[in-house]
Amino acid sequence: MRAVHLHAFGPAENLVLEEAPDPSPGPSQVRIAVRAAGVHFLDTLLRTGARGPLPEPVALPTVPGREVAGVVDSVGEGTGPEWLGKPVVAHLGFAPGGYAELAVTDAARLHEIPAGLDFAAAVAMIGTGRTALGIVRFADLGPGAVAVVLAAAGGLGTLLTQYARNAGATVVGLAGGPAKTARVAANGAHHAVDYTAPDWPAEVRARLGAAAATVVFDGVGGDAARAAVALLGPGGRHLVYGSAGAPEPYAVEGVSERVLGPAMTTRTGGPNAARTLEPRALGEAAAGRLTPALHRFPLAGAAAAHHALETRSTIGKVVLEP
Incomplete structure (x- = not known):
């Protein structure tokens, strides 16, 4: 098979497509012929040598990637043969190996892909989709709510925008x-x-009129996030996740009194919370209520995909297609 290897920490160019031995599934595992592999911003951090949320540092060489969709082509001992030939999607957890033509994972991690959902969309929902559903649990959305979504053209921002709109909120993307x-x-x-334009908060206030933001979805951090938080009305909520990192102390006068408090969704819900959200996310996409935006690259373009993520030039969830 072909797989993208990282032999040394460093820039995106260190990701190289090479031939590798075909993996074999162990007991209670399956092998997936990969049709789509998710690329996450966390992958770009791990590539540089950062440990991130992993329990152990990344061991080199490695094949990055933790989200795959494809067709089961082999099963290990103790795995039901009914999985053979099925279109499936899986989040590999902390195990790498997604940027490849073949990937092995525990059968317990599999979800059969619902009819009408393609491989790339399924891989977007298994990671980004479940995250979106986890985040909105902390948002009071509905008629009368005003949601400000930072990085609204990204994979996660796209889904948060759709969810908030479906819930009846006014959405500022x-x-x-x-x-x-x-x-x-x-x-x-x-x-x-456009939050790169001068004085964009004034434009938001002009569009909203007398209304104030009730929730800010913040996956960005920095100056843009501070300006967005200042748009919140009394009792507003600032939800921080992803690459935004830990929330900074509110430096804008009066803002700390208006904000209920940040919620770090990655630290809540228990060890099985993400797993329970995965079928819900797939179901929302299959029903057409959430439609992931996709930015596709070939497997050989893994370095270009990382570079595009790091320069914020992507639109939607980044997916590699072998």
């Missing part, structure tokens, strides 16, 4: 540049605003 804001508007945001 923030993105960088006219191409991305056009996508945000097409995705259902009531107001698509």
